[in-house]
Amino acid sequence: MTEQKTVTINMGPQHPSTHGVLRVILELDGERVVSAKPVVGYLHTGIEKTMESKLYYKALPCTDRMDYLSPMSNNLGYCLAVEKLMDIDVPEKVKWARVILAELTRIKSHLVWLGTHSIDLGAMSMLLYTFRDRESIIDVYEACGGQRMMTSYIRIGGLAHDLPIDFEKKVRKACRQVRNGLADYENLLVNNEIFINRTKNVGIISAEDAVAWSLSGPMLRGSGVKHDLRKANPYSGYENFDFDIAYGTNGDAYDRFKLRLEEIRQSLRIIEQGLDGMPEGAYRAHVPGVVLPPKEDVLYKMESMIFHFKIITEGFKAPVGTVYQGIESPKGELGFMITGDGTNMPRRIRVRPPSFINLASLPKLVEGCLFSDVVCAIGTIDIVLGEVDR
Amino acid sequence: MEEQLRGFMKERFGDALIAEEDFRGDESYVIKPEMLFEICRAFLDDETLNVRFLSDITAIDWLGHDRERNGRFEVVYNLYSLPHSYRFFLKVRLPADNPTVASLVDLWPGANWMEREVFDLFGINFEGHPELTKILTPDELEGHPLRKDFPLTYEQPQFNWNKDDPPEVIR
Numbered sequence: 001m002t003e004q005k006t007v008t009i010n011m012g013p014q015h016p017s018t019h020g021v022l023r024v025i026l027e028l029d030g031e032r033v034v035s036a037k038p039v040v041g042y043l044h045t046g047i048e049k050t051m052e053s054k055l056y057y058k059a060l061p062c063t064d065r066m067d068y069l070s071p072m073s074n075n076l077g078y079c080l081a082v083e084k085l086m087d088i089d090v091p092e093k094v095k096w097a098r099v100i101l102a103e104l105t106r107i108k109s110h111l112v113w114l115g116t117h118s119i120d121l122g123a124m125s126m127l128l129y130t131f132r133d134r135e136s137i138i139d140v141y142e143a144c145g146g147q148r149m150m151t152s153y154i155r156i157g158g159l160a161h162d163l164p165i166d167f168e169k170k171v172r173k174a175c176r177q178v179r180n181g182l183a184d185y186e187n188l189l190v191n192n193e194i195f196i197n198r199t200k201n202v203g204i205i206s207a208e209d210a211v212a213w214s215l216s217g218p219m220l221r222g223s224g225v226k227h228d229l230r231k232a233n234p235y236s237g238y239e240n241f242d243f244d245i246a247y248g249t250n251g252d253a254y255d256r257f258k259l260r261l262e263e264i265r266q267s268l269r270i271i272e273q274g275l276d277g278m279p280e281g282a283y284r285a286h287v288p289g290v291v292l293p294p295k296e297d298v299l300y301k302m303e304s305m306i307f308h309f310k311i312i313t314e315g316f317k318a319p320v321g322t323v324y325q326g327i328e329s330p331k332g333e334l335g336f337m338i339t340g341d342g343t344n345m346p347r348r349i350r351v352r353p354p355s356f357i358n359l360a361s362l363p364k365l366v367e368g369c370l371f372s373d374v375v376c377a378i379g380t381i382d383i384v385l386g387e388v389d390r
Numbered sequence: 391m392e393e394q395l396r397g398f399m400k401e402r403f404g405d406a407l408i409a410e411e412d413f414r415g416d417e418s419y420v421i422k423p424e425m426l427f428e429i430c431r432a433f434l435d436d437e438t439l440n441v442r443f444l445s446d447i448t449a450i451d452w453l454g455h456d457r458e459r460n461g462r463f464e465v466v467y468n469l470y471s472l473p474h475s476y477r478f479f480l481k482v483r484l485p486a487d488n489p490t491v492a493s494l495v496d497l498w499p500g501a502n503w504m505e506r507e508v509f510d511l512f513g514i515n516f517e518g519h520p521e522l523t524k525i526l527t528p529d530e531l532e533g534h535p536l537r538k539d540f541p542l543t544y545e546q547p548q549f550n551w552n553k554d555d556p557p558e559v560i561r
Contacts, residue, residue: 041526048511049535053542084414211472214444214500225472232475320457321413322450324468324477337466339450347455350448352468357446360503389526 006034013042017120017375020385024362024374031370036363040356043389051349055315056082057156057292059349064150066351067387069112072105072141073329075154080235081325081336082156085318086290093281094158095237100171100274101144101154102236102327103267107178108137109330109382110260117257117379118189121198126188133181136174143170157291158284168275175268182264190258199253203365203377206251213361216354217332218259219381223251229328236327240277241270253380260382290316315344322348331355331382351390355383391439391474392417398439403429408483418466418479426467426482427492433469434497443470444494445477447504449512453486453538462486463514467494484514493519511536 012023021042027034047066051059063074076098083090115130138148143164145151153160164170189195205215210223220227228245230238246262248255285291292311293304318340326335332354341347358381365377399407399419406425411418421429433441446468452458461483470477482491493516494501505516506525513534516522524531533540 041524041528044526046535049540049542052536087414211442212499214446214498214504216445227472233477321411322418322466322479323414323416324479326445326477333445335446335468337446337448337468341452341455341457347452348448348450350446350466352446352448356503356507357500360500364499 005029011374013039018378019116019383020388022359022378022383022385022388024378026371026374028371031372033366033369033371033374036366036374038359038362040359040385040388043385045390047390048349048351052346055344056318056346057311057315059346060155061150061152063351064152065386066353066390067109067329067331067334067355067384068149069384070105070109070330071149071151072101072154073109073327073334075152076102076236077325077327077329077334077336079154079156080327081323081338084323084325085321085338085340086156086287086316088157088285088287088290090158090285091281091283092237092279094283094285096274096278097159097163097283098154098236099238099241100271100278101140103270103274104137104140104171104174106267106330107264108134110264111137111178111181113260113330113379113382114185114257117376117382118195120375120379121195123189123192123195126185129181129184129188133174133177136170136177140167140170140174143167155284155292157287158282161295162283168278171271171275175271178264179268182261185261190261196254198373198376199257199380201250201252201254202369202373203253203380204251205361205365209361209364210251213364214357215332215361216358217328217330217382218256218263219332219358219361221246222248222256222259224249229326229333233326235325241273243267243270253376256380317342317344318346326352329354331384331387332358351387353387353390355381355385355387356390359383359388391471391476395439395476395478398436399429402432411481416477416479418481420481420483423482423484423491426480427494427497429480430467430494430497439471440473441469441471443472444468444498444501444504445470447494447501447508449508449514449536451512451536451538463489463512465491465508465514488515489513490515490517492517493522495519510534513537 006027006029008027012018013021023039025037047062051062063078064071111130111134115127118126141151142148145153207223207225210220226245226247243266246259248259288307297304298308320342322339324337326333335352337350339348366374406422409420448466450464463484465482467480508514509522510524
């Protein structure tokens with residue numbers, strides 16, 4: 001009789017703790033994980049191919065649907081990349097509004113992460129509190145773009161409409177609500193013994209390994225590497241804001257949890273600075289033939305009408321060349337590499353998906369862990385399967 | 391950093407350098423495919439440049455464009471130096487039939503999935519990769535979806551429609 005030492009089991013794709021359709025093939029020796037193999041692709045819809053077959057304007061809504069928890073960050077990354085390709089400079093007001101919206105998005109994404117991650121680990125009530133506070137941010141989205149999730153509000157060369165009249169009031173209300181909520185989360189989790197036992201020394205990755213595995217965002221900073229694209233290569237006017245990079249030391253799940261809470265606090269700081277110093281001005285750049293003219297002009301000015309028609313029907317021709325624009329999305333470094341080929345459609349749009357590249361390190365994170373820690377390790381990466389598979 | 395890097399590339403790998411591109415501030419070096427591994431290892435060993443972060447690997451299909459003369463595929467390596475906050479690109483140009491380049495998994499374990507994705511969607515082979523298999527597309531799917539001659543609307547594997555239609559290229 002042969003002796004079987006390890007057992008291979010399948011986790012997912014339909015498993016509530018895999019946050020979507022992630023499948024992990026685990027090889028177990030008793031309760032210990034010998035090896036883990038993530039299997040992805042169940043949600044692959046060919047978004048890059050779809051975007052390559054559309055005009056630059058019309059590819060924008062596809063970006064919302066990748067990381068559906070942070071639509072504004074995706075819009076921002078794409079628009080910045082196209083603006084770099086077309087060499088467009090946007091008005092100051094647009095930059096500030098974009099920063100505020102991107103930071104609200106970071107908070108919103110982190111809140112969903114916090115709720116689902118703590119549910120995975122048994123803290124059932126957290127999800128209610130985080131979703132209560134997330135609601136106030138979604139209200140801001142709704143006031144701006146008219147939609148609660150797939151906003152497509154940030155457009156090439158500016159914003160879809162001017163900011164709503166009660167924008168400041170709504171944002172301040174959201175900030176207040178999140179700030180009050182933060183106290184609740186900390187009361188519930190920071191010194192919670194069960195939570196600490198489940199997360200301390202779980203999913204450890206060292207700083208060298210984090211760099212070698214190309215990790216980014218909280219996964220990289222949790223290991224003590226102070227790298228944040230908002231500081232390192234500022235975009236959209238982040239150099240005007242005063243904030244600190246949150247980072248951890250041990251590189252475990254608990255550090256990443258505290259780091260994300262700190263990031264929420266820093267985001268609130270940025271938003272409040274943004275509201276205080278918001279300049280006046282146009283909400284869209286004036287670049288005839290490339291950026292859509294404001295709707296008010298289209299109705300009364302002939303030239304605007306013609307440009308509007310031309311941009312919608314045939315788009316604009318981009319030069320031959322490749323640009324890359326990386327932004328610090330809630331999940332990590334979200335990059336858009338866009339290659340123009342002289343026609344009105346992009347030759348290549350590559351999305352550098354932070355979730356996908358962070359998820360590749362899962363086998364490293366769970367090596368030698370207990371089986372129950374796999375759930376914690378998946379949660380701490382903060383994946384969105386829409387972005388992993390695209 | 392920019393000057394340092396240019397000096398480094400010209401001095402040590404002058405004969406591997408095919409072209410140097412600078413577009414909207416993004417610096418990229420087109421190099422010979424066979425030298426890729428050597429150059430990347432030199433980056434890892436060099437203390438002053440400190441290029442240790444492989445941000446991304448992807449490819450571009452130039453089918454039907456003027457640039458196809460140089461080689462149909464262009465594989466782009468997105469490298470980043472953390473202490474210098476400097477990003478640049480290495481590009482290798484590969485021919486249409488059997489495009490092959492060395493794998494970087496031995497240098498960066500994170501390259502594993504990126505190379506698998508490029509293999510899956512473009513059909514570019516990475517020599518020395520431990521497990522070069524499909525990652526995103528279904529196992530039954532034939533062809534490489536991000537190639538420009540792959541039809542946009544033809545459904546394959548055929549779940550529910552176009553059961554009898556021949557594939558056609560729609561751009």
